[in-house]
Amino acid sequence: MSKTYETVIGLEVHVELATKTKIFCGCSTAFGGAPNTHTCPVCTGMPGSLPVLNKQVVEYAMAVGLATNCTITQYCKFDRKNYFYPDNPQNYQISQLYLPICRNGGVEIETSAGKKVVGIHEIHMEEDAGKLVHDEWEDVSIVDYNRSGVPLIEIVSEPDMRSAEEVIAYLEKLRLIIQYLGASDCKLNEGSMRADVNLSVRGVGETEFGTRTEMKNLNSFKAIARAIEGERARQIELLEEGKPVIQETRRWDDNKEYSYAMRSKEDAQDYRYFPEPDLVPISISDEWIARVKARQPEMRTEKMERYQREFGLPAYDAEILTGDKAFADLFEATVALCGRPKKVSNWIMVETIRMLKDNGMDPDEISFSPEHFAKLVELADEGAVTNTVAKEVFELVFREDIDPDAYVEEKGLKTVSDEGALRAAVEKVIAENPQSVEDYRNGKEKAIGFLVGQTMKAMKGKANPGLVNQLLRELL
């Protein structure tokens, strides 16, 4: 019987900050420009160019540090990390090694195993690299420096996690905090949040850490979970065979569900860090920290309490709505337009979440406007359309952000409450369904439900259901 193993995991999470400009120059950070359009001498490493630090980067880094219970390093500096790679135009990255801006923090996570704190070793500021695109035609790579110099923070955790579940909970917690702060949109699929996983295994009860490997190229929670399982299994297999685990960087291939060593003779991994001579140190006063703290937006716990207090929402609703910043933002914007907080909450918790699930989308991919959403909630709540119609219209709002008022008007979907028209329809249904009529008259209450349904069907769902019910009883 082989022994049981414990997995020890630490994370290095890179988050692209939501600044308008790059960390060291006035180039835009906007996504999707044509190659090399968002570039200048500074972010392409032209000779003689010099970096000047974007103040907002420091403030976002401080905000994240404060929200994750870190100590702010009040005298911090940048260092150069030297390595050659074509996406790195200077062949050094400006980063922080010796005096990172935040240290010694932690966040609480909750999993099926209960609550625990994951420690944060440090958070440092650095610049992102450019993008390499493989050109199939010529079998070469093409470098685009649009992303070069986009500000990043790297959040380095302590090796405190023991399972993929804890890792996902930690990442979700970080994402929520950072999204609430507005410091980043944290989209894993677009690369604005990236995680490198440091993993080792050891026998349960052992106190020494095993040799760890670092896995890169993880761009979804699912990939992270699979990579953890895969790497855990690989390391255990090595140990069982009596082979050593080698400390190295590995690249996860999510299609093959296996990691590959990235070692080569040319990557010595000796970064020759030294203090960046082109930038001066940052001195952070108590007053500055206090200012950043004071500007800190409402975080999840406060929001959850406010939703219950201010909108009278049940605790359950408040928890779901604040569980994703996109839900909370949508909720607040919609309620501001149409009131009816509980109705808006219901529409988000039921129909919106259903549509997201059906389409395999994340909440931050919601693209409809609060204006159209509010109109729909109003139409449904006022009974101007039936529930059936409202759900159909919502799907269109969700997909195409249509204007519900205009659509309902154009398609004539308003609930029919005209007694004359309904009476004719009801009479026709009674005539066509003698069996059900008979059943009803014989005391089968359920039969009336069928007759209501038939009438609604005949009216294409637009009939006022209360009136149909009333007419049926009257005519029977």
Added chain:
Amino acid sequence: MEDLKTKQKNVISDETIEYVGILAKLELSDEEKERAKRDMGEMLDYIDKLNELDTDGVEPMSHVFPVNNVFREDVVTNGDGSEATLANAPERKDQGFKVPKTIG
């Protein structure tokens, strides 16, 4: 004894030169390597003179003046820089720099 004194103290191995070549991305000819080993050893002997100095408790000084907190505001000041960026490219393709195939 006299002989030893005149000899180089820092002896740079072939492996070291090879390794530094990887770090610096320089490929030296055999002749250059021999010269580099000698030059680097001599320079390090000379630099070792610093060990005569007692620097205990002295804070390393990277900037001579205590200037702190030089920042830019987060305002976009640059427009489309692609033509200037690519103007000196040794090889370009599709508005990008062409390099040997690289896994990104």
Added chain:
Amino acid sequence: MDLMSLTAVELGSRIKAGEVTAEEAAQAALDAIEKKEKAVNSFVTVDREGALRRAAEVQKKINDGTLTGPLAGVPVAIKDNMCTEGLLTTCSSKILYNFVPTYTAEAVRRLEQAGAVILGKTNMDEFAMGSTTETSAFGETKNPWNTEHVPGGSSGGSCAAVAAEECSYALGSDTGGSIRQPSSFCGVTGLKPTYGTVSRYGLIAYGSSLDQIGPIAKDVTDCATILEVIASHDAKDSTSVLRDDYQFTGALVDDVAGMRIGVPRDYFGEGLDPEVREAVLHVAEELKKKGAAVEEFDLSLVEYAIPAYYVIACAEASSNLARFDGVKYGYRTGEYEELHGMYKKSRSEGFGAEAKRRIMLGSFVLSSGYYDAYYLKALRTKALIKRAFDKAFASYDVILGPAAPTTAPRLGESLADPIKMYLGDIYTIAVNLAGLPGISLPCGKDKNGLPIGVQLIGDCFQEKKIIRAAYAFERTRSYEHSPMAM
């Protein structure tokens, strides 16, 4: 009259007075270049058409009164490590043999704004690494006093061009003495300002924490005038310092009464040429005669500046020069396999021996396991050197000593023994480590007719004191034109 024999300020005032046009001045400079370049080789690039076009534009602005400064219309040469938009900028290296910047260095931009007419780019030691201008990939520059000797370096092209009167003044850069030492060898005046005084934006970095741009000219008046134009607080350079006073010409006063001048004994020890010693001590005598209080003292730590400098400068250089890799600009090797093969071949073929030597040393001292022993040790030594200067400046306004231990060596003598060459910077290097201002000006000649320079060092931000002392000494002798000037 020979326009090129005038100082920059003299020529500027004649242009302003309408006695000479900017075009005539530019033409005179271009004619001088045409005549002398073969013998001196001061320039990497001469921009004839650009200079004449620019001269015409400047003259128009002088005529309509929009350009009124002292340097309007005066032709200048720029060291080839400062970026000039549209004009080849090579750092005298094969690796930048075809690099045409799309932006202009801030110091050069400020000169242009003041109406300077740029003639071209001057030769230098490759990436400013050297003391002779022999490490240039485009041939060595020769000393205008004797073309069998080096002009010094690394701003040898700029200094030789001024001494040979191919330009009215020039810009150089100084990381360990690269303005002061060649100024001394070429019999001209060169000033290295306090670190942070002139923007480094657009200066192709060698040792970022040490590099400063400064003026090279025939006299102290020119240097003060040029510095007044190029000094600025630049938002593009984070290490740029906002100073209280930029009026350097205000210090051009022949009055050193009561000025305290310290002469460090450690600058007059072993290795100093007796003729240099005599000439430099003569300067102290002259200043004493004018009322300065001259005193000998022990500066200490002099011999540690060079090893500390080579660790710091080479470490920074190994990183600064990493960007030259054949991807974005400059030289890319013709045939290669794989990415790292391209890097290595391009860099090995593109850099010269001295640049490679320093990149290798810099990479080594930063590498895993050596950082503390070498790099941090050097930074601690730097702190001690700064303290030694602080102590000296508590007692003295100006420190006086030689700019170099000897006069210009013969061509080909220096490169064989790098350490011996590095020792030639013993009097200049500590000034860079401490970020101080220093000026070198002619104070005599040796028996072979080669110029000797005296160096005056000030406390940080005290350029005015060294300008004042230099100006006062300069009044005691007249400018000697080099044989090449004729």
